[in-house]
Amino acid sequence: MRSNLENRYRRLLRVLPRWYRDEREEEMVGLFLADRTDDLDLEHGRPGWGETGATLALAVRTRLAASAAPDRAVVLGDVVRLVAMVGLLVQLSYAFRWFGQALTSTAVESPGAPAVPVAVNLVLVGGPLAMFTGHRTLAKVLAVLTALYGVVVVPLTDGPVAFLGLLWQVPMWATAAALLVGFHRDAPAPAGRPWLWACVPAAVVAADFGALTSSSAVVVFLSATAGELVPLVVIAAGAVRLVRGGSVAWTFALAVWSVLLLPVELWYLTLYLSYPSGTALTVFLAVRTAVLVVVAAALVVAGLRGLRRPPLPVTP
Known part of the structure; x- marks a missing residue:
């Protein structure tokens, strides 16, 4: 007994x-x-x-296995690790954007643009660079600091900017969580060089018109579209994945990021709906949000179909 x-x-x-x-x-x-x-x-x-x-x-x-496990456990582990790595690129992109705005202090007066201190941006940049150069422990520490900033500091802000700041923290929290649990001691270190090269287009994606002082409708439109290219990049990557096929883990990772970006997209769309002069931008945001939803759903379906295929041999 x-x-x-x-x-x-x-x-x-x-x-x-x-x-x-x-x-x-x-x-x-x-x-x-x-x-x-x-x-x-x-x-x-x-x-x-x-x-x-x-x-x-x-x-x-x-x-969240990396090897010596059934195929689905390895796929799930790969999804979490890819979500973390893509999240670090997204974090780097936003950090570059906010860093430029903080240094120039002449950001375009578009509604709801949150102010992020320079010191925080240094942490946001340091975390991805630490991970991409093989310093996993340091990357995890910086990820925790980033998450704590979102939990402790952002809620102290008043008004709609605080709500947008919290929405922006959701992807940061997801990135930190995926980094902590996905890259356990049995998980392999990521190939650093490709991710370091990916930092270059991430910086380009962060290109912003923050140094411009004009608040004309044209500049606001350019700032909101060029400064928010991350959803467009995820949409493009998801579309390529759907057309060309490939890794189930990548398919699910892009689906996760499509969903993580939706709250901010919906917030911006709701915000600009209240601005009668921003019709063109509202239409652009509406189309982008709709396409993001469609791509996310298609990626989930494609990923589930991929999981139904015969399992791969267990990695020794």
């Missing part, structure tokens, strides 16, 4: 995927109980904090 302590250990092990439990559960329970033979402990004892933490970490490594 099982003791209460054994039952508690088995409940703890349910955080592990079934394929892993089928192979290792009995062995792990035996190791957990090896030194806990006291009857009172077997009746009232509980798993230790160290054992619980180690099991939760193992659950992350096995559910």
Whole structure:
């Protein structure tokens, strides 16, 4: 008959995927109980904090596997890691944009443009560059600092700018979370050089008209469109993926980013609907938002179809 302590250990092990439990559960329970033979402990004892933490970490490594796991676990791990890497590029792009605005302090007076301190932008730039050059621990620390800024500082701002700032933090939080859980100790380091080269177009995507002081309708339109090219890049990448096919992980990662960008897109669309003189920009934003939704849905469908194919051999 099982003791209460054994039952508690088995409940703890349910955080592990079934394929892993089928192979290792009995062995792990035996190791957990090896030194806990006291009857009172077997009746009232509980798993230790160290054992619980180690099991939760193992659950992350096995559910977001990089190798030696069923194909779907590896795909899910690859999706999370790609979401993190794409998120770092997006973060870098926005940081360059805000950094330029903060330095010039002459940003176009478009509605709802949040002010981001220079020091924060340095952290936003440092995180991606640290990751792309192989410094994963530093990248994770900077990602946590970025997330804390969004949690602690942004809500203290008043008015609609604060709400937009919070919406912009959602992708930052997703990037930080994906970075922390996706790049565990068993995950391979990303190939740094391609991502470093990708920083160049990311900086171009961040091209902004912040140095212009005019507030004419033409300049506002150019600022809102050129300064927000990230959704267009995601749409273009998603369209290429749908036409040419390819990795299921990339398909799902682009779908995730299409969804993550939607809240800010909808906020801008709602905002410009209240400006009668911004008809052209409103139409542009409406079309872009609609296309983003369609591409996201198509990517999800394509990804699910890809998962139904015969599984690939388990990576040794």
